[in-house]
Amino acid sequence: xxxxxxxxxxxxxxxxxxxxxxxxxxxxxxxxxxxxxxxxxxxxxxxxxxxxxxxxxxxxxxxxxxxxxxxxxxxxxxxxxxxxxxxxxxxxxxxxxxxxxxxxxxxxxxxxxxxxxxxxxxxxxxxxxxxxxxxxxxxxxxxxxxxxxxxxxxxxxxxxxxxxxxxxxxxxxxxxxxxxxxxxxxxxxxxxxxxxxxxxxxxxxxxxxxxxxxxxxxxxxxxxxxxxxxxxxxxxxxxxxxxxxxxxxxxxxxxxxxxxxxxxxxxxxxxxxxxxxx
Ligand SMILES: [Zn+2]
Numbered sequence: 001x002x003x004x005x006x007x008x009x010x011x012x013x014x015x016x017x018x019x020x021x022x023x024x025x026x027x028x029x030x031x032x033x034x035x036x037x038x039x040x041x042x043x044x045x046x047x048x049x050x051x052x053x054x055x056x057x058x059x060x061x062x063x064x065x066x067x068x069x070x071x072x073x074x075x076x077x078x079x080x081x082x083x084x085x086x087x088x089x090x091x092x093x094x095x096x097x098x099x100x101x102x103x104x105x106x107x108x109x110x111x112x113x114x115x116x117x118x119x120x121x122x123x124x125x126x127x128x129x130x131x132x133x134x135x136x137x138x139x140x141x142x143x144x145x146x147x148x149x150x151x152x153x154x155x156x157x158x159x160x161x162x163x164x165x166x167x168x169x170x171x172x173x174x175x176x177x178x179x180x181x182x183x184x185x186x187x188x189x190x191x192x193x194x195x196x197x198x199x200x201x202x203x204x205x206x207x208x209x210x211x212x213x214x215x216x217x218x219x220x221x222x223x224x225x226x227x228x229x230x231x232x233x234x235x236x237x238x239x240x241x242x243x244x245x246x247x248x249x250x251x252x253x254x255x256x257x258x259x260x261x262x263x264x265x266x267x268x269x270x271x272x273x274x275x276x277x278x
Contacts, residue, residue, distance in 0.1 A: 032074035033186035036204055036212070037273035039114045041083020041107075042066030042136060043264075044094070048101035052220050052231040062221070064103055064262045066136050068111060069214055070118070070273065071204060075182050076126030079147070080202050080214055081261065085139035086110040103136070111140050114273055122147075127181060129189060131216025131261070132196040133158065133165045141166060148173055150181065152191060155198025175200070190250060192218040194240030195231070201243075203250060209277045211256035218243050221263045 043065055050058040069080040084105045088095045094106035115122065122143050129150035130138050141149065149166065153174035156166070166172065173179075179189040188203040195217045202214040218240070219225040230240045251258055260266055271277065 031186040031205055031207060032182055032184050033204060033206060034072045034074065035276045035278040036072075036206060036209075037070040037118065037276045038267070038270055039068040039070055039083070039111060039273050040065070040109050041068040041081065041111060041139075042088070042105050043108055044084075044103040044105040046101075046103045047097070047099075051101045051233070053224055053227075053229040054232050056229065063264045064220075065264045065267045066105065067259075067261050067267060069202075069204075070115070070120070071187060073182050073187065077120060077124050078127040078129065078181060078187065079125050079144070080129050081131055081137045081216070082128065082140035082143070083107075083111055084136045086112055086143070088139075105136065112143065118274060129181070129200075129202065130155075131201065131214075131218075132199040134196070134217065137216070138165055141170070145170060147171070150175060150179065150189060152176070152193075152198030152200050154193070155196060155200075158197045190246065192216065192243035192246060194218070194236050194238075194243045195234050197235050199243070201247060203254060203256060205254070206277055209257075211254040212277070213247060213251055213254070213256040213258050215247070215258060215260045217261065218247055219260055221260060222266065225258065225260065 046062045046064050049060045049062045050056055066083050068083045071078040084107055088105055089107035089110045094104055096104050123146050125144050125147045127150055128141060128144045128147040133155055149170055149172040151172060153176050156174050175189065177191045181187040181189060186205045190201045190203055192201045193199050199216055199218060201216050201218050203211060205211045228241060228244055230237045234240050250256060
């Protein structure tokens with residue numbers, strides 16, 4: 001924590017200087033987003049990568065990761081995706097998929113323990129937003145019964161083959177398209193349907209790091225992004241392709257980096273919580 005504290009102090013000087021001369025000052029606005037933590041929400045092995053890239057790399061397996069992102073904003077905490085269920089951490093051999101071509105997940109650390117290490121209680125989380133309702137993204141939503149769930153209406157109402165996903169008593173805002181989470185433009189949900197009917201991605205404009213676009217499962221790994229490959233199980237190939245183009249347009253406009261949720265090679269090069277991006 002000492003190390004993080006030092007980063008924080010250094011960052012606040014940079015932020016102060018940034019306020020005087022940076023883009024926020026130039027536009028006369030002040031962004032309320034302060035920092036972003038990447039949490040380890042799973043590690044796994046995809047049995048057959050061609051499931052995500054039909055006809056390509058048939059029979060080859062690939063290591064996947066599963067990421068959650070915790071955002072500190074002056075108006076409160078927000079969690080983006082909740083990963084595979086914390087219960088998987090107690091399974092010695094992880095969770096084997098029903099179909100061996102899919103992903104065998106393990107959980108080296110629980111989400112609960114990573115929040116605890118930061119001194120954040122589940123009840124401190126104002127918003128829980130999920131990219132979509134696959135189990136490796138909503139595994140821990142029930143840990144946050146007091147948080148406002150931000151999900152696309154289409155996704156909430158989608159009759160998923162994997163059973164009920166949200167408790168009826170969970171507070172929820174059902175979105176229809178893009179949404180400015182804190183009303184200051186610093187954290188924007190971007191509708192990117194295709195993987196599932198109401199899939200969404202998240203744009204976070206950090207004060208020092210700049211704009212970061214969190215993919216959800218609009219794409220699963222870099223090679224598929226570069227080749228615009230669409231996984232076989234997606235809801236709509238056309239909408240997936242259109243959403244990838246939408247992400248590319250947002251990246252160009254906002255000069256944003258794309259952080260791909262399941263891309264292990266990318267995450268291996270990133271700072272994990274308790275370190276953070278500001
Ligand atoms: Zn998915």
